[in-house]
Amino acid sequence: MIYEELLTGEENAKTAKELCKKFNINARELAQIVREERRQGHPIASSNGKTPGYFLAANKTEMENFCASLFRRAGEIHRTRKYCLATLDKLPK
Helix, strand or coil: CCCCHHCHHHHHCHHHHHHHHHHCCCCHHHHHHHHHHHHHHEEEEEEECCCCCCCCCCHHHHHHHHHHHHHHHHHHHHHHHHHHHHHHHHHCC
């Protein structure tokens, strides 16, 4: 569904706002659909760079860059969780 609307290459990224408007869905629904389509093997990448949005990876490099960004985000989430758990220990029962 979403992947059929995307263009190839980061320079052709479509913003979440554009896609939500086109499909009359909210950002959470868009994220869920994109996650499922990625798991089905569609090469959907996203970028927060100079052309933010979703696009079909044009080549291995674009997909590798996207995978690296996922790895960095996962690390940040893990670090934040660690600090939240430390805070949890300080809260009353």
